[in-house]
Amino acid sequence: QQQVKQSPQSLIVQKGGISIINCAYENTAFDYFPWYQQFPGKGPALLIAIRPDVSEKKEGRFTISFNKSAKQFSLHIMDSQPGDSATYFCAAADNYGQNFVFGPGTRLSVLP
Amino acid sequence: EPEVTQTPSHQVTQMGQEVILRCVPISNHLYFYWYRQILGQKVEFLVSFYNNEISEKSEIFDDQFSVERPDGSNFTLKIRSTKLEDSAMYFCASSESSPEQFFGPGTRLTVL
Numbered sequence: 168q169q170q171v172k173q174s175p176q177s178l179i180v181q182k183g184g185i186s187i188i189n190c191a192y193e194n195t196a197f198d199y200f201p202w203y204q205q206f207p208g209k210g211p212a213l214l215i216a217i218r219p220d221v222s223e224k225k226e227g228r229f230t231i232s233f234n235k236s237a238k239q240f241s242l243h244i245m246d247s248q249p250g251d252s253a254t255y256f257c258a259a260a261d262n263y264g265q266n267f268v269f270g271p272g273t274r275l276s277v278l279p
Numbered sequence: 280e281p282e283v284t285q286t287p288s289h290q291v292t293q294m295g296q297e298v299i300l301r302c303v304p305i306s307n308h309l310y311f312y313w314y315r316q317i318l319g320q321k322v323e324f325l326v327s328f329y330n331n332e333i334s335e336k337s338e339i340f341d342d343q344f345s346v347e348r349p350d351g352s353n354f355t356l357k358i359r360s361t362k363l364e365d366s367a368m369y370f371c372a373s374s375e376s377s378p379e380q381f382f383g384p385g386t387r388l389t390v391l
Contacts, residue, residue: 267312
């Protein structure tokens, strides 16, 4: 019940395209859902996060869509750029945020 | 912009040796965390620390692991007797208030 599933494992997108990464969870106690971006050799960097009281959150080219009933959330990267090439991790935590459960990651490659 | 720092960036040790990984969290943050990431795998929660005590720990965080905040700025992870399977990237994170966590660049631990 603590698992967070993530797909696809890898994604190749042309420059200017839309990248979509999906995650699903089971634990209904989770109520904080961040996305982290990780470049090789670096630590995960917080990209955007959402709580279940909203269905969508947008920050620049990054949008999280959240479906509480389906227990799914997704990251959309609009106008994808080669600089977006990285590994993206979704995560989930309860309101206390003590224990982040990470998805397995999606390696995104944006072709120039 | 304030950031979490970690030292060393790479630590090589012999199996059975003790290692101490160091972190300097963001200065006004109150919650501290350690995570590990085995090469190519997802980020896994180890332990959270608040008010000078462990608030939560995972199954990975067994008796070989300990954490300490020896002074007002450092947060350390000690592994008493390293095993080959302890080889991983270790990330420190901190947050001002849950759940938004900021990660450091990591320490790569190699156990020979």
